[in-house]
Amino acid sequence: MNNTVLNRLIEELPSETEFEYVELTTIAETNNLGLIALAKSILDSEGIKY
Numbered sequence: 825m826n827n828t829v830l831n832r833l834i835e836e837l838p839s840e841t842e843f844e845y846v847e848l849t850t851i852a853e854t855n856n857l858g859l860i861a862l863a864k865s866i867l868d869s870e871g872i873k874y
Contacts, residue, residue, distance in 0.1 A: 846873060 854860060867874050 848874070 852859075852863065864874070
């Protein structure tokens with residue numbers, strides 16, 4: 825696509841985002857989809873990145 829087409833699709837290009845380094849820690853391992861959904865829900869409700 826050329827820039828003219830892109831300019832019509834979006835109003836403004838997003839600014840370049842700086843990425844921050846985050847050290848992750850494994851707190852649990854499971855293949856149980858129910859437990860994964862529960863853990864994700866809890867992390868999301870507390871604003872914890874994963």
